[in-house]
Amino acid sequence: MRIFARVLRIFAENPLQTAMRKILNERIAISSSNPIRARFYDYRGFTYPWHFHSEYELMYVEQGYGRCLVGDSIIDYRAGDLIFFGSGLPHCMQNCPEAQENETYHVCGVNVQLEKDFMQYSFSHYTQFASIRSLLEKAHRGIRFPLAGKNEITDCLKRIPVSHGVEQIIQILTLLQALSAFPRKQFAASPNYIPDPSVLGDKKIEKIIAYLNKRYTQPVSLSEIASYTAMNEAAFCRYFKQETGKTFKQYILDMRIGYACKLIAAERMNISQISLECGFESTAHFNRIFKRTTGMSPTEYKESIL
Secondary structure (H helix, E strand, C coil): CHHHHHHHHHHHCCHHHHHCCCCEECCCCCCCCCCEEEEEEEECCCCCCCEECCCEEEEEEEECCEEEEECCEEEEECCCEEEEECCCCCEEEEECHHHHCCHHHCEEEEEEEECCCCCHHHHHHCHHHHHHHHHHHHHHHCEEEECCCCHHHHHHHHHCCCCCHHHHHHHHHHHHHHHHCCCCCEECCCCCCCCCHHHHCCHHHHHHHHHHHHHCCCCCCHHHHHHHCCCCHHHHHHHHHHHHCCCHHHHHHHHHHHHHHHHHHHCCCCHHHHHHHCCCCCHHHHHHHHHHHHCCCHHHHHHHHC
């Protein structure tokens, strides 16, 4: 927790913090008829802000190091790491400050993006792909694979951008199978994070979650969200609980408390400011909800991680 808190403090001092809550929907030139985009990359600095896209993405780092905001967490990455972003998972990568002045710190490696429904029928129905199907499901939280020394896997990664046709698909399947069996994978986002509402299997709930993800720190009334979905309030409450497993109120509060935890660790605001920033009506209300959710008061939580 101490390391996590330090990372949060460093990230909070960076200008990218101002973009964290402005999430962009990146459109990638990829389709069901051309479902793969693979390339080598070499960046002085990552410039794309906090964003998501429907495609799966594998970012292998051969050189460099830095930080990555993934869902509701911040992780470190270093040379030899592969980060697997699931469909719809918000993320933002940043390399170290030294990269601006010294090209030996540039981040370079391999980037592979797969169409959301890539081989969907085969993955869903054939038992031979059960482990890959499980890997794709787990990727909704983001997964970090420390591949340093795993030459068989990294060589496979490097063959993907230069392969074509069926050979490229074979390399991708080989890679996904190897990753599914990798023993030391580490999840990025927390277990409670739902980055891609499409995993809930309903277009209407996707629309609702996307709406709430942008407005959860603002007042959102039940009547407002019910009207947005063209449902009466009672019907909306039943529908939302059935699809998410949480009440509308609890979903909003959980998102606010998650954001509050990051702000507390970043040490940029006092408790009253955090309460206001997260959308609570009063500091007393914030303290009560925070303790009910985490088992600690905001002050106790701060002392436990610093």
